[in-house]
Amino acid sequence: MDQNELLKMLEAGFRRFYSEGYSRWSRDKVIAAINPVGESRTVDDPEIQNILRELENRGLILLKHDNDCYLEVLHD
Secondary structure: OOHHHHHHHHHHHHHHHHHOOOOEEOHHHHHHHHOOOOOOOOOOOHHHHHHHHHHHHOOOEEEOOOOOOOEEEOOO
């Protein structure tokens, strides 16, 4: 999956789960989200960090980098 596809997938996922009342994402949940079937990425991967920073710059998420709350979705 290329970077643009992953960005769109994560954005849609964060919006969907936020609308269902799920706004705080643990590090493990983010890892699961960035690894659809057949993928193997880490949150420390520079490409993943670029995507997360882009979403943060758009105001969708706030990166916290804690294991229990790696990021928080701010709106849908």
